[in-house]
Amino acid sequence: MSSKTAQIRLVSSHPEVYEPCDDSFALVDALLADRAHLLEHHPSICMEVGCGSGYVITSLALILRQEAPGVHYIATDINPHAMRVTRETLEAHEVNADLIIADIASGLDKRLKGLVDVMVVNPPYVPTPEDEVGSEGIASAWAGGENGRSVIDRILPIAVNLLSEKGWLYLVTLTANNPSEICLQMRKKGYAARIVVQRSTDEESLHIIKFWRDIDTQVDAKEMVTVNKSAPARVMESLLTEVPRLLFRRSSNSNSTG
């Protein structure tokens, strides 16, 4: 039986491209945990922004392959080396995606608007001095500027523009990024959120947050902003109550990721 996620031994590499690590695994685990919903979702177009080694987009294609053959995958990265590595990783797993060297989604903003049903993003989220953001090569994979939010804050409006009415966004965040504030920002744009995977490693505490459009949410957010100044904390609290039953243990699928 074929593996449901990309296999590490088949993931290509390059000195200027990050290899899959805890954050990538957590994101793929979130997709696996949500697999039944993803299959019911019947996405037509799936997209990854900042695909690096190609581990995540390849895994997504494998997760959906058997029961949803007609899906078009698009992956972007600003690092040309990453694109070549992703291409090799996709080919090694015999799955297809169209690759574009782009700054987030440059060139796609007009014609891809409202068409993306599933977007996955593992952004550069590490707090760094602002001048390190967007540097060439491997540093672009992590340098996130103040609170690690510089690139995330640029991605969110682009994601909202590209997502379809039924579109979902899976985003990797670090505690230092203030995920509750990100959720509140997305609420103002009409998106509900829930944490699909929460994981603490020696170095980082990661949340994989799923966003989806929800008409009621927009109203809620407006009310919360006007009546309650500690709204972000409350958003996070309500999200965290969902975590125990949604928590997905890495050990349960470590075989499939090598």
Add this chain to the structure above:
Amino acid sequence: MRLITHNMLSSNIKGVTNGFPLRIEAEKVVEKPVEIDPKFLKNMFVKIDWKALVDASRIMGYADLPDEANPSMLELDEFLQKFHHALLELHLEEGALVCPQTDRRFPVIKGIPNMLLHEDELFLQRGVSHGGGGTPKTQSRTFKYLDLNTSLSCA
């Protein structure tokens, strides 16, 4: 790059108002057969700019798409096959995408278009790439600082 993606791309150079469709310069085209999915094709039909697809497929050496198309044609197997082939099986492997307004070339190398703009073509640019890594992102950062501050941390 397949023509479905070409149909979603436009030139986003500062000041360009009519950046779609990008003109294709084809040096190498390859065909990769994939399974047909009528449901997907029906979903995508309304989102595709038909003229752009027809023109692009002709430049890529495939001339079987009709000039005009309407949703009723999606019931015909023969039409679906042609639409499928043009949209999903033709790959621009080497060549370029050219901005229709400025003639700026976006190169396509090994099937991957490079849509990055030069400094003077954009309002603001900062990078994004993927995270992940042999070591966690934060750890990579920490090492960087440790290297700089070795004497302090060891003191």
